Amino acid sequence: MSALCAAAFVTACGTGKTGTANPFFAEWDTPFGVPPFERILPEHYLPAFNEGMAREKAEIDAIVNNPAAPTFENTILAYDNSGQFLDRVSAVFGCVAGTDMTPELEEIQGEVSPLLTRHSSDISLDPALFARVRAVYEGRDTLCADSLQRRLTEKIYRNFVRGGAELSADDQARLREVDEQLSLLSIRFGRNLRGDNGDFVLLVDDREDLKGLPQNVADAAAAEAEHRGQKGKWAFTLDKPSLIPFLQYAENRGLRERLYTGYLTRCNHGDGRDNKAVLDSIANLRLLRANLLGYPTHAAYVLERQMAKTPEAVYALLTELWTPALDRAKGELAEMRAIKLAETGDSSFASWDWWFYAEKLRKAKYDLDEDQLRPYFALDSVRNGVFGLANKLYGITFRELTDIPKYNPANRVFEVIDKDGRTSLGVLYLDFHPRAGKRVGAWCTTFRSQSYDSTGQRVAPVVSIVTNFSKPTADAPALLTLDETATFFHEFGHGLHQLFSMVPYRGLKGVERDFVELPSQVMENWAMRPEMLALYARHYKTGESIPAELAQKIARSGLFNQGFATVEYLAASLLDMDYHTLGQSRPIDADAFEAASMEAVGLIPQIEPRYKSTYFQHIFSGGYSSGYYSYIWSEVLDADAFNAYVESGDLFNPEIAARFRTMLSRGGTADGDVLYRDFRGAESSMEPLLHRRGLK
Template identity: 55%
Template sequence: MRKVLFLMPLAAIVCGFALVKTENPFFTEYKTPFKVPPFNEIKLEHYVPAFEKGIEEQQKEIDAIISNPETPNFKNTILALDKSGRLLTKVSTVFYSLNSAETSPEMQAIARQVAPKVTAHHDNISLNDKLFKRIKAVYDNRMNLKLDSLQLRTVEKYYNDFVRNGANLNDDDKAKLREINQKLSQLRLKFGENLLDETNKNFILVIDKPEDLEGLSKDIIDAAAITAKQFGHEGKWVFTLQKPSMIPFLQYSKKRELREKLYMGYVMRCNNNDKFDNKAILLEIANLRAQKAKLLGYETFNHYVISNNMAKTPDAVYSFLNQVMEPALNAAIRDRDAMQAIIDREGGNFKLAPWDWWYYAEKLKKEKYDLDEAELKPYFKLENVRDGMFYVANKLYGITFTKRTDLPIYHPEVEVFEVKDDKGQHVGLLYLDYHPRPGKRVGAWCGRFRQQTYENGKKVAPIVNIVTNFTRPTETTPALLTWDEVETLFHEFGHALHGLFTDGPYERIAGSVPRDMVELPSQIMEHWAGEPQVLKFYAKHYQTGEVMPDALIEKLQRSSKFNQGFATVEYIAAAILDLDWHSFTEPKQVDVLEFENQSMSRIKLIPEIYPRYRTSYFNHIVGGYASGYYVYLWAEVLDSDAFNAFVETGDIFNKDVAAKFRKYVLAEGGNNDGMVQYLKFRGKAPSIDPLLRNRGFK
């Protein structure tokens, strides 16, 4: 059974099977180069029939496993399950990827129609007594079957999956679990749809007076004029809740009242008691998850999730977060007081507020390091940054990236690159989709149109996609990234390398690392982005071609720990909020905002900082990061220590270290427990000290 079906959000028209003819592209082998999805041929009406047929085919495959008269063994039970569901995976990877990157009301209608079907189908498999009986028979006899280590791990993972998904429950409790899963699938969809509409449609800041643009640079103003035209406000300027639009305004606008209006529009998303309000939805999700955890024998949903991670217990996670929170909060308070001093010196008769933080942080950075974000952006042309991350991958792993213009794409802005190894052999494809648009959800992520697999003993190469929401080019300026966007692109590229390098014959374990290790491949890539020799390759002025001067590189490096108190505190606040929402031992009726306030009060969050995600727009925890938003910081312990493995050799491109990282983490990371694989790479356990030093807390 292909693991992608368990990991992807469930989502999906109101077209019946009879309306579709046999030319449905999902029903035949793709005839495109590299068998990429023929996006130009796939129509809305193809999805539902493909989902339905995919479900039907996999159910037949499951029935064949159950009815097999042979004694259950690895091949006739575990491997057969592992290879089942090919058509369902084929349509799922396309649909769910596009529903995030290029959705529409019609796509969302499909999502709503298909979600209960797919959820019921997964429950029909995971709660199937006869199937579980065969899996358990293999599991109980696994030490006598002469299995190799990968087969043994695959057996154990499938057995654990079925137990965690309710296979041992009685019939009444199975029925309750099915009902909970159905409700959760619909609530997740509604939450995401509300957030997309609220972010992209329900709030914009329209400026019609040139004097209200004071402090903003020409490129910011030009971008706002283009956005205004898109929203039907030609001749004016529009700023949205998308970060490439919002953050520059908060950094540079001298109009405090407008900064407040835009920022509060952002932090009040889906929290305005209107049709997009998500508070009641999140509360219902939390309560349903509490019921689910209890049914499955866990104290809370946190215990259910974290027991499967490296951390093992919620107490371990809370302890870790509190350990970092104290020095981070102290650093944030020092920066707050320094910014308040600037306000006072300038004669401002007000206390620093959340919507002031970005503006005065820029002033403080200029004061401490003589560095302004505006100095950096001309050196971060999007295409150059992209080539910089390709350069790092080539230096580390010998792979190359060749742009292909002959492959189907799902939007005109998408780029495709063929990835080859150092011998010129095909590794996979990388799709890149950079800029915001109305049908794209917020944030940045890495997904796939096809995960690596094996067919008839031959590896099928993956097709990976990176989706971001970066600053658009204007008529006079190319897309120039902020430093945060540079790091984000390197981050997602790390996930892409993980997907491209994953190698294993069994789909349940290939590339399947614990949730709190999954950010290691992405976050380690961020370290190379700021290394001087890497900057000298890609950081070139978009007008002159001049390489970033040594003095500016030094300023960037010296300021690398600046504002880390704020960044760490807002992140930990969100991670704690996630854990608190999933700490219910039984369903509760609480005031959502009061619950959030109490959660933040317990960690002494200062009023000048909001959590990175508030309850009503915390989409991470509605999806796959429930009880797991902490993993970014947990993985930073690993990535800081892992990068030190390169630094300790005196060569950040040390090929021997890179080869070990590729083998034990990227290619074979799912072959054993996360820490076992890490120790194979590093040779010793990681320490929290590098993380604290990297953030300037030690």
């Protein structure tokens, strides 16, 4: 159904099929105005989406048909304020579909995606609307009252141009077709991955095959098997809390190979969930789209609006880091080969051996066993550490909300209160563990972004942090790995970015992709510092703080396995760029393309890219195309930013924290390099990053 029919449809369908009133059609009388999740049923979404598109169309029509001459208020600001009902519906559906997908929601997603794409194209390619936007843009020096109004005007104008507003009618028609195809292909890629990831299981029925595994890992596998109707066995899945410990500790090399191979070959089996043809189409359609818009490659199109600006700048950063990282990884491999040779008389080494012998190397070099650390990183303790760090830096506090709607019973929800003890900065949802229908990985999203109402009062955001951490067992709470702990700190940094936002216009909230990871990655710097560990790492049974000696061991092991971590990440970043710097349309054999890409940079066979092509969700269905490099670009900034605290002699320096918070509060009201210089007082240096990763 098109947006043109939506108004009539909504009149008839203000309630769902069951007769239940549609919550999207009423004011939300919930605490803090959060979505009334318990009242929202699947059949409510499509009518709400159609109503949202109808309302936004009416808002756009009002702008276009305004007889008054275009001004900032009646054109730019009116456009910036349009579509809020649709945004609300999309935010709720997007989160629930990502965390609790069902066949019914998948069907809705497939039906609504082309409608939304068509609706968006109708707006971005509306010639009368663009004419008014251009009129304000051309007169911005007199029509805009200040620099922020000019920036918003310029950004909206450029978005229209980049969206095809200046193309011929024929090219606009082709662009519409391409955008609709890309929308459906992106959904298909993610759906295939979710299905393939969820279906794989390694079932173990011989206790001898568990040799080497910590008891908590075996207990979790037994619980997973029982959940799958296989009581008395042990089930290992491709979710990281199950996969990584098995690769680290399982002495059965054949089973390590089976599990890791299952991970590496997701959506690459030549069946209905195979993503090779899907990504081939996506890459070629993106090139076609870029060419239609006047760009030589998709990467050139994307990067024009990022801090990096050009593909050449991205490749320059990645290649500068590649050689020292690969050299370090080869050194790590040599050390592990020596251990394997001494233990087995065989120095042959495969990718599924890396985690197993890396753990042995960690014990040998640092006398550090990650499984012995986990009792000090119970989930509640880590959460207390994350909240405690925010309090020490910014003075904010957290109050748990128990009588509030939740989109899943597993949610924990908190009000975030500013340092004055009265001002509510927003609401924070936490969703920690894997479950059926939940996509892999960790992310931060919003049900409502920060804004200002018509009276000038700040509307606080509603933020959600979603992870897939280790689950609790019958005998112990959820005990996190060091990597999961760092992930919690990371995603919480994204949450702070949203909670601190004080941006006057909706269109200026977003920042460049290669800046967006700065607020998250900087938080990881504190996670394993001895000063910080002393505040939150407590044994879940005794309540005792982590021994200072153990905290120092963690600190000394900070450079451990950094060659591997850097190389697998850079390999994926280079693969992303290679797909999106193709200058000519051609059939892509994903396996051959990936092999050639990795051979060109000399990737050793014992290391796989962090994401192989057929499950590289970030770039083929997650919004990071030509942007996976952004983590390392942002890491240059975050390492330099944290160095400001180190140089001051106070890791919790309140003056530096206040400046950093000010930077976060400004959103996209200035370019990322300007925001960073205003915070730091200088350009960022790469030296802190090189030292932190042991590459210098």
